[in-house]
Amino acid sequence: MKPVPFRYQRAASLEEAVAALAGAGADDDVRVIAGGQSLGPMLNLRLVRPTLLVDIHRIEGLRAIDVLPDRGVRIGACVTHAMLEDLPSGDRLPPGLADVLRHVAGGIAYRAIRCRGTIGGSLAHADPAADWPSALAALGATIELAGPAGRRSVAASAFCLGLFETAIEPGEVVAAVVLPGSVIRRWGHRKHCRKVGEFAHAMAICIDRGGEALEAWLGATGGAPVAIALDRGALAGTAGSEAQRRALLRERIAAALPDSIATGDAYARHLHAQMAAEAVNDILANR
């Protein structure tokens, strides 16, 4: 349970981190470390054997939460889950958005993990059962990356590509998550864990910004987050009948799920449908 020996470098700025990645020798297996809450276990189990770690956790600029002119918010990559769980109420952030961020962050693992684990690290790690990938896709977030060729942005919905696979190119660092400020009228987020704080077995989030389409996403499906096609009209057609609504969700989910679950795992299918139904019910309950 001890990592292999490696060198350690603490970066003082994002530029320094990018330069450290670019400057690593050809024989180096260099890794960024943020909170270490996913990398730490992998190091201890020797699932990864880096020669150099570049620590970005203390870079001031990556730990800021800035409200933007459109009342959206820019969250630095090293903002911890606990910082988001503790977002103060008040007029700084649009209320719906702050509620969703607090709720999702507060449901991740345990407080001691949340005090170190970061939003950027979660995204970069891209565990299929992690909470941020599906939540940020549903919230319409954009991920800012910094690399040797400069900065670029990727939509959160296109960021996670599969199991531990993302749009990050070699040498790039996640710099921030940018969330749009348009009003969230109603929202629902549900996940199923066998034990509190454990990684979820099924997860669903639904965001209603008042338009015809709802943003509905599933997480913990074994790969990238999965979008469910759902709109107000279809839901209205099932008004008053819980059974009809479930049937509609089951059909839409079946169409969206990866083949392995859609054709194989009936239990997983049931859990996903149940979480989606509960998330949609939260919306209809108009909170």
Next chain:
Amino acid sequence: MMDAPAEAAIDLQLIVNGTVRQVRTEARTSLCDLLRDALHLTGTHAGCEHGVCGACTVLLDGQPVRACITLAAACDGRAVTTVEGLSGPLVDRLRAAFQAEHALQCGYCTPGMLVSAVDLLERKPGADDDEIRRDMSGNLCRCTGYVGIVRAIRSCTRS
């Protein structure tokens, strides 16, 4: 065994339980191993060593962290409080309550339980049983069945 590359040795300064400590260690050393092996503070226990059991929980600048998956190097210049350094009226009450409610048997989980409970009571002084169970879910106990632990923490809430 391969020797660690020379560059892997690093010098750190930490404030541990209020005392400044200078240590030279390897970059790969966890905060947990540093506390136990270099500073002989063996109250911090290593259980799973991958973040799941909570036995190694300590306070870093006042916030609970898993010492097993926090690199010692990442704590340079910061303040660490272990179970040996917990003090104050709340901690006294909590210790007495753990004894009164039989909240420990073998005691392996207890240091992490106390650190997590202090953090919980400071953040949520009025926590009810559900909140206590949810917030303490990251600390596993093999012996007690949790009832005594929840009762002990509950008796220290402001209700």
